[in-house]
Amino acid sequence: MAKRISMIDLFAGCGGMTSGFMAAKGYKPVMAVEWDLHAAATYASNFGEEHMRWGDIAKIQDHEIPRADVIIGGPPCQGFSNLGTRDVNDPRNKLWKEYIRFVQHAKPNVFVIENVDRFLKSSEFLLLQEEVREGGLLDGYELTSGILMAANYGAPQRRKRAIVIGSKIGKIPLPPQTHGQGNPIGLKPWRTVKDAFDRQGLADKPETTALPASSARFFGETVPGVFKSKDLHLGRTPTDLSLLRYAHVPPGGGRFNLPEELLPNCWKKKTSGTTDVMGRMQWNEPSLTIRTEFFKPEKGQYLHPQWESGKNGYRVDRPITHREAALLQTFPDNFQWCGTKIQIAKQIGNAVPPALAEAIAKHLKPYLLGTPQR
Structure with a gap:
């Protein structure tokens, strides 16, 4: 052996x-x-x-x-x-x-x-x-x-x-x-966001915003869980203002794509830097770094990559889910999780x-x- x-x-x-x-x-x-x-x-x-x-x-x-x-x-x-x-x-x-x-x-x-x-x-x-x-x-x-x-x-x-x-x-x-x-000689091409999300059956609109009601005991303590990877495909309920902002951001874009009337005062005053804030991922590129607050687009390039131009272009105007973040981190499909939504997000990031x-x-x-x- x-x-x-x-x-x-x-x-x-x-x-x-x-x-x-x-x-x-x-x-x-x-x-x-x-x-x-x-x-x-x-x-x-x-x-x-x-x-x-x-x-x-x-x-x-x-x-x-x-x-x-x-x-x-x-x-x-x-x-x-x-x-x-x-x-x-x-x-x-x-x-x-x-x-x-x-x-x-x-x-x-x-x-x-x-x-x-x-x-x-x-x-x-x-x-x-x-x-x-x-x-x-x-x-x-x-x-x-x-x-x-x-x-x-x-x-x-x-x-x-x-x-x-x-x-x-x-x-x-x-x-x-x-x-x-x-297409580097002798190397495999970079894996992309599309590679990570494809074949996973991920709904553009998640069915729930909450983890299942379950708990488990570890080390003599009770914790939320154990959750399967599929349980982490969780939506959020953004405000109407947030949805308006999301709709203006194309793949690879960010806060500088927003019209002035949709900019908060802090962004109006900051005319350079933090270019990934309110950013949208790109299907055919790797994501930027997945941090612990990937569910907040105002923290980085965390908007779902699906965005088509034009009045009738199909768009998925939401931040990535916990499940999608875990895929970009390359956690296997059978990985299990314990904790609240925020605690699991910290673990992933x-x-x-x-x-x-x-x-x-x-x-x-x-x-x-x-x-x-x-």
């Missing part, structure tokens, strides 16, 4: 990163840690409750940390402060100290950190680099870092993430790009796209199994 690669997922959220690693085959989660109850419940409903630790990571004792081949996860960056004292006792670095503690005790051959793209210019990243030097807490590991865009790895979304690979089995490069814009995580996992596998294809 083939060796299974044991892994720990820290700051796991709803399990986007674990989902991708599991899709890559050959990985076995032995521990996951998440402080948010509803995200932890979503993780547990998909990957099992027995290895998920819901709560403060600092309360997990050293002796409770299992050995693992790989650790994945993204400690939150609290402020991205200017480089200064490099004080490892700075309260903002508490969660980073916890991540390092897990690496020290689990002794993985590889760890993977994901974070927002500006992480690589943060004081937290500088501290990480200090710790892999001789005498540091992570002495023996070599770092590789860079910015990866999810669209280049099979997700229909232009989401950029900082990825850091730490290895004590030799320096591991970042995974090679698998997809590209246009905060997650690492499973397609990106899967590409990283496939790339790491031969190194972890001792058979790298250099």
Whole structure:
């Protein structure tokens, strides 16, 4: 029987990163840690409750940390402060100290950190680099870092993430790009919004605005759920003013397409920037980044892509649904969810796209199994 690669997922959220690693085959989660109850419940409903630790990571004792081949996860960056004292006792670095503690005790051959793209210019990243030097807490590991865009790895979304690979089995490069814009030689074309939505049977007008009335128990607590992916195709009830605004925005357009009489005062005064606000997606392009408030068009390019010009052109004037956002994030059809609508939206928007995580996992596998294809 083939060796299974044991892994720990820290700051796991709803399990986007674990989902991708599991899709890559050959990985076995032995521990996951998440402080948010509803995200932890979503993780547990998909990957099992027995290895998920819901709560403060600092309360997990050293002796409770299992050995693992790989650790994945993204400690939150609290402020991205200017480089200064490099004080490892700075309260903002508490969660980073916890991540390092897990690496020290689990002794993985590889760890993977994901974070927002500006992480690589943060004081937290500088501290990480200090710790892999001789005498540091992570002495023996070599770092590789860079910015990866999810669209280049099979997700229909232009989401950029900082990825850091730490290895004590030799320096591991970042995974090679698998997809590209246009018709690139040797690469698959970018996946588009149309690719994500097609064949899903998604109604242009969702039948409901509410999740089903159901609850489940995880970790001794009652949470809303467990919901199937199809339950997340939820509509909203926009105002007449919002509908008038939506109707003026073509694919790829945004707030600058609105006539002046439909502009709120704050937009009238701001004559540049925030170009994706009140934006409409394009069928034949990847979406922009799916954030936690994707159900609010005033927050970004979140209007449904269907829009035809002309008086009788067919238009779908609504923001994307939770289901559609999860598809753009590449969550599988059988993924299950726990929480309220807002809580689930946060889980979707905060997650690492499973397609990106899967590409990283496939790339790491031969190194972890001792058979790298250099």
